[in-house]
Amino acid sequence: VFYLALWLLRIDSETATAEGYFFPSLLDDCSGDTCSSSLFSSIFNIDLLDMWRVINFSMVSWTAILDSIPTLVALTLFSLIHVPINIPAFALSTGTEADMNKELVAHGYSNIIAGAFGGLQNYMAYTQSVLYHKSKGTGKVSGIAVAIVTALLYFVGPTIASFIPRCMAGTLLLHVGIDLFLEGVYDSYGKFDHLEYAGIWLIVVVMTVFGSKS
Secondary structure (H helix, E strand, O other): OHHHHHHHOOOOHHHHHHOOOOOOOOOEEEEOOEEEEOHHHHHOOHHHHHHHHHOOHHHOOHHHHHHHHHHHHHHHHHHHHHHHHHHHHHHHHHOOOOOHHHHHHHHHHHHHHHHHOOOOOOOOOHHHHHHHHHOOOOHHHHHHHHHHHHHHHHHHOHHHHHHOOHHHHHHHHHHHHHHHHHHHHHOOOOOOOHHHHHHHHHHHHHHHHHHOOO
16 A cells, blocks of 8 residues: 555655655565566565574473463454454444344455455454444444544554543543443343343453453
8 A cells, every 4th residue: 555655646665765764665676786576576585484494492482372372262262253242232232233144244355355455354343333323423424434534544653642642542441441331231230131140240350350460
């Protein structure tokens, strides 16, 4: 995307690098006195394998790796159950009816496209979606506006976070935390049987006591 922006602005990578931005050429592969133009050779560099040449497996903490396996498994399972849990919960919170088939297909397409272009996993974030809905964010226009602002922030980078007062971020987290707590234990009271409601409190207690330590 960044190289496409340079091409649209008719700025070569050398000029961008001279201005303080590191944009290595995609096609020039020079070794010694010879240069070849190969997109593959510029993307896959043999030096990338140096990590496997210099690593000393005898110094690897296999205990730490074993300790991280439950977390990796939990993240994988969380990714698998994210849509079946969060979409119905969000539909219940907003009073709308969700088509799970369409939601699963949409998430599948979005993750395939993101993975093909080297992006990160994406899914509907429940807390932000509830806050977005309560802020009267409805319709395709609002969704497109959020997408455009997100894209602009992506280009700006994380430096913009330094201009946001810390108290604002803390206030947002406190608001979301209180709102979700009331939604989980107060609004759900009387809607579940005693065993299910006890399970809700069990999750709250376990995540508060043990989740905060991790």
